Amino acid sequence: xxxxxxxxxxTVLSIFIFIVAVGASAFRNxxxxxxITFSTINRDSVESVQAFEIVYKTLMSPRCMNCHPAGDVxxxxxxxxxxxxxxxxxxxxxxxxxxxxxxxHQETNIAxxxxxxxxxxxxxxxxxxxxxxxxxxxHELAKQLxxxxxxxxxxxxxxxxxxxxxxxxxxxxxxxxRTLPPVTHAEFKKAWITWLQSGAYAPKK
Amino acid sequence: MAKITLNINKKDYPLDAxxxxxxxxxxxxxxxxKGTKYGCGVAQxxxxxxxxxxxxxxxxxxxxxxxxxxxxxxxxxxxxxNSHPVQKAWQEIDVPQCGYCHSGQIxxxxxxxxxxxxxxxxxxxxxxxxxxxxxxxxxxxxxAIHTAAELQKKAGTKG
Ligand code: FES
Ligand code: FES
Numbered sequence: 200x201x202x203x204x205x206x207x208x209x210t211v212l213s214i215f216i217f218i219v220a221v222g223a224s225a226f227r228n229x230x231x232x233x234x235i236t237f238s239t240i241n242r243d244s245v246e247s248v249q250a251f252e253i254v255y256k257t258l259m260s261p262r263c264m265n266c267h268p269a270g271d272v273x274x275x276x277x278x279x280x281x282x283x284x285x286x287x288x289x290x291x292x293x294x295x296x297x298x299x300x301x302x303x304h305q306e307t308n309i310a311x312x313x314x315x316x317x318x319x320x321x322x323x324x325x326x327x328x329x330x331x332x333x334x335x336x337x338h339e340l341a342k343q344l345x346x347x348x349x350x351x352x353x354x355x356x357x358x359x360x361x362x363x364x365x366x367x368x369x370x371x372x373x374x375x376x377r378t379l380p381p382v383t384h385a386e387f388k389k390a391w392i393t394w395l396q397s398g399a400y401a402p403k404k
Numbered sequence: 405m406a407k408i409t410l411n412i413n414k415k416d417y418p419l420d421a422x423x424x425x426x427x428x429x430x431x432x433x434x435x436x437x438k439g440t441k442y443g444c445g446v447a448q449x450x451x452x453x454x455x456x457x458x459x460x461x462x463x464x465x466x467x468x469x470x471x472x473x474x475x476x477x478x479x480x481x482x483x484x485x486n487s488h489p490v491q492k493a494w495q496e497i498d499v500p501q502c503g504y505c506h507s508g509q510i511x512x513x514x515x516x517x518x519x520x521x522x523x524x525x526x527x528x529x530x531x532x533x534x535x536x537x538x539x540x541x542x543x544x545x546x547x548a549i550h551t552a553a554e555l556q557k558k559a560g561t562k563g
Binding site for chain 1: 446447448453459460461462465466467470511512513515516519520527530531532533534535
């Protein structure tokens with residue numbers, strides 16, 4: 200019994216010291232206190248990373264990646280070669296001078312092999328938000344997609360909506376002779392939403 | 405077939421055309437303006453470039469329905485007296501060889517000079533890379549665009 204009292208006192212003392220330390224650290228401006236946030240997101244890193252596998256192989260397919268090049272010239276074809284005649288992105292992603300995307304790309308696909316595919320919104324990501332897919336690892340792409348500084352300030356809700364963007368959908372209507380993405384749009388959308396809602400975890404590599 | 409009115413070079417042309425018809429066919433065969441050329445028909449060469457509301461579209465892949473209610477300008481209408489700075493510069497430098505590609509070249513160059521009155525060589529390459537010249541007049545085209553920029557500056561006009 201005699202031994203118990205000092206032990207209890209020591210415990211109380213150490214808790215007290217801990218509280219003081221935590222309190223003090225709150226006033227240090229080099230170590231911001233982490234905010235506790237509550238989220239409806241159902242975090243599951245295994246499910247999230249598995250879903251991202253489908254997302255990644257879709258986004259890296261030519262139908263998606265060709266308009267998310269590492270440089271300023273879009274890519275073409277199933278081998279993702281540089282677009283013939285080297286059209287440039289321009290500030291708004293819609294081309295430059297006499298080389299604007301919509302000078303050739305119409306509102307709809309043009310019938311025939313090697314004819315320009317079309318969509319009313321045809322463009323690359325703008326210069327200020329290039330959203331490069333080409334050359335990115337699954338880890339890098341996952342991080343980039345949810346980084347508001349790099350994704351056009353999109354939160355999870357906006358990212359989910361983006362799965363039905365007109366140009367995203369155009370990937371599944373690519374015009375004659377072009378390979379479709381590896382999964383259907385419905386499968387892609389399901390994986391995309393699962394990935395985001397289970398915490399948007401990035402694969403290790 | 406459908407009745408479509410095209411405004412080409414400030415003149416209305418009431419035409420009887422399939423809305424899917426390439427604008428190039430309508431310009432050449434229905435309106436009878438032969439200055440715009442057919443090179444490839446697949447948006448690869450630039451011979452067919454005309455202005456559609458000021459943009460250098462390729463008329464071989466543009467459906468005539470897209471041009472309805474808009475302003476089409478062809479090489480014949482770029483200026484009333486062939487005095488557009490690009491046309492003057494083309495004459496001064498004597499740019500064409502066979503000439504086949506040049507209505508397209510001139511229409512593309514005019515858009516460049518409107519948007520970038522003092523283009524660098526890089527700007528010229530960026531703007532003109534889609535206009536192919538099989539006679540290889542590229543260096544004269546570049547020189548003439550610089551000359552046109554000077555003429556435009558002197559005249560105080562823009563495109
Ligand atoms: S004829 Fe239109 S680009 Fe060649
Ligand atoms: S001058 Fe002959 S194709 Fe250009």
